[in-house]
Amino acid sequence: MANRPSPDKPIVKVHNLSFSRGSRKIFDGIDLEIQRGKITAIMGPSGTGKTTLLKLIGGQLMPDHGSIHVDGQNVHRLKSQELFNLRKRMGMLFQSGALLTDMDVFDNVAFPLREHTRLPESMIRTLVLMKLHAVGLRGARKLMPNELSGGMARRVALARAIALDPMMIMYDEPFTGQDPISMGALVHLIKSLNTALGLTSVIVSHDVQETAAIADYIYVLAEGKIVGHGTPQQLADSDSQWVQQFMNGNADGPVPFHYPAPDYLDDLLAS
Amino acid sequence: MFEFLENLGKTTRSSFAKLGRSTFFLGHTLMGIGDVLPRPSLLTKQLYSVGVLSFLIITISGLFVGMVLGLQGFYTLSDFGAEESLGVMVAASLVRELGPVVSALLFAGRAGSALTAEIGLMKATEQLSGMEMMAVDPIKRIITPRFLAGFISTPLLATLFSAIGVVGGHMVGVGLLGVDDGAFWAQMQSSIDFQEDIINGVIKSIVFGFVVSWIALFEGYDTIPTAEGVSRATTRTVVNSAFSVLGLDFILTALMFGDI
Numbered sequence: 001m002a003n004r005p006s007p008d009k010p011i012v013k014v015h016n017l018s019f020s021r022g023s024r025k026i027f028d029g030i031d032l033e034i035q036r037g038k039i040t041a042i043m044g045p046s047g048t049g050k051t052t053l054l055k056l057i058g059g060q061l062m063p064d065h066g067s068i069h070v071d072g073q074n075v076h077r078l079k080s081q082e083l084f085n086l087r088k089r090m091g092m093l094f095q096s097g098a099l100l101t102d103m104d105v106f107d108n109v110a111f112p113l114r115e116h117t118r119l120p121e122s123m124i125r126t127l128v129l130m131k132l133h134a135v136g137l138r139g140a141r142k143l144m145p146n147e148l149s150g151g152m153a154r155r156v157a158l159a160r161a162i163a164l165d166p167m168m169i170m171y172d173e174p175f176t177g178q179d180p181i182s183m184g185a186l187v188h189l190i191k192s193l194n195t196a197l198g199l200t201s202v203i204v205s206h207d208v209q210e211t212a213a214i215a216d217y218i219y220v221l222a223e224g225k226i227v228g229h230g231t232p233q234q235l236a237d238s239d240s241q242w243v244q245q246f247m248n249g250n251a252d253g254p255v256p257f258h259y260p261a262p263d264y265l266d267d268l269l270a271s
Numbered sequence: 272m273f274e275f276l277e278n279l280g281k282t283t284r285s286s287f288a289k290l291g292r293s294t295f296f297l298g299h300t301l302m303g304i305g306d307v308l309p310r311p312s313l314l315t316k317q318l319y320s321v322g323v324l325s326f327l328i329i330t331i332s333g334l335f336v337g338m339v340l341g342l343q344g345f346y347t348l349s350d351f352g353a354e355e356s357l358g359v360m361v362a363a364s365l366v367r368e369l370g371p372v373v374s375a376l377l378f379a380g381r382a383g384s385a386l387t388a389e390i391g392l393m394k395a396t397e398q399l400s401g402m403e404m405m406a407v408d409p410i411k412r413i414i415t416p417r418f419l420a421g422f423i424s425t426p427l428l429a430t431l432f433s434a435i436g437v438v439g440g441h442m443v444g445v446g447l448l449g450v451d452d453g454a455f456w457a458q459m460q461s462s463i464d465f466q467e468d469i470i471n472g473v474i475k476s477i478v479f480g481f482v483v484s485w486i487a488l489f490e491g492y493d494t495i496p497t498a499e500g501v502s503r504a505t506t507r508t509v510v511n512s513a514f515s516v517l518g519l520d521f522i523l524t525a526l527m528f529g530d531i
Contacts, residue, residue: 060400084408087405095397096396098398101393115407
């Protein structure tokens with residue numbers, strides 16, 4: 001790859017992105033950059049389209065306006081074969097794990113290797129065991145997905161996401177619904193994998209404490225716009241009301257506690 | 272009034288949109304055949320779950336349908352003193368009509384609904400989406416093998432259904448009601464035409480297998496990924512398959528046997 005962009009250029013560059021679902025505007029002209037080798041978090045209240053952003057970066061959805069470049073390529077201009085080639089270098093960890101339920105753990109991790117490579121079975125076995133060992137589940141290789149706890153399923157999915165040694169992994173809400181121990185394990189894994197494998201990680205999350213602990217840079221989304229960005233320290237010191245409400249978990253603020261509704265008294269008296 | 276027109280327009284538009292989506296879906300599925308054939312293990316697994324596991328329901332239903340045909344046929348034919356023709360009657364009804372139609376309906380209920388629910392739940396649990404992100408085309412990897420399996424198994428199941436049905440008719444007619452064994456088989460042999468009856472019956476079941484597999488897989492793929500969406504899609508699979516099979520059966524029969 002002769003025209004590979006230099007390592008200090010951002011790996012993902014989102015420019016003036018707009019996207020709507022039906023009449024609801026989800027993104028309204030957002031710009032963001034994800035630096036190579038770093039852990040970047042995209043945070044915001046639920047329903048702000050964080051998962052949608054990952055699907056846009058992965059080329060599963062088309063934006064209304066704006067562009068997304070991944071590793072120098074405009075994702076939405078690629079032909080489907082080129083997009084597939086790009087996706088082989090991106091891993092994505094779905095919130096549910098998205099494991100294939102008709103295969104055991106071993107076959108799930110082997111799935112991308114068998115689909116995309118012609119490696120002999122003995123080498124696939126070695127690779128799969130290495131990936132499973134990295135997430136601490138080498139002993140669980142015979143289990144079926146329905147026998148796994150939520151945290152284990154996510155770790156298997158993580159092993160599968162790193163099976164092809166991608167350049168970047170996108171995590172969709174990795175901490176949601178985890179007990180403190182699995183949460184700790186995941187936080188540690190994301191951080192150590194990022195360093196050990198020289199990955200770039202993108203975390204979409206609303207778990208402020210865990211994410212802030214490992215992220216190098218954070219973007220805060222609200223109402224289709226980026227309301228704040230910076231290192232965790234900078235955000236903690238930010239004087240933006242949006243950022244303060246989100247980082248401190250206040251019930252009311254720029255994001256109102258009440259869903260838009262007619263006046264309370266009028267509503268009660270109307271019948 | 273306006274509301275009625277508006278709803279009519281909306282329904283028409285969404286039906287056409289769905290028809291368009293399903294056609295693209297079918298095209299995409301067929302394009303995957305080239306990728307599936309070099310990997311026969313993908314196909315054999317589906318042939319087992321779609322075809323082999325439908326054996327029991329097809330065998331038992333075929334046996335009973337044949338037995339009932341034997342009974343009813345005997346009572347009607349004996350009024351005319353023509354009970355020796357029982358073999359022809361049983362075989363012709365099975366091979367031409369009941370074999371392909373009933374086995375396609377059973378197939379839609381047994382395997383079609385299962386396919387819809389499976390694909391629908393795979394969509395709901397993000398397995399299809401996850402595959403796309405692993406640069407694997409879910410239509411080629413998941414849908415095409417299932418489609419081929421359905422398409423291959425239905426004619427085989429229909430043939431099995433007819434064969435077992437004839438055995439059932441023989442059991443009742445010859446074993447129970449005393450029709451002459453030789454006449455039963457001889458009349459059947461001389462009257463059932465290979466081209467006219469058997470091949471046409473097989474063509475019917477090939478068409479039904481194509482349509483039922485297409486409907487079942489498309490409904491699963493197009494489902495709204497919620498519990499309610501999957502349940503509705505499964506219902507639609509069975510209902511639409513039944514309509515299509517019966518409607519197509521009329522058209523095919525008219526083309527093959529009629530002078531319309």
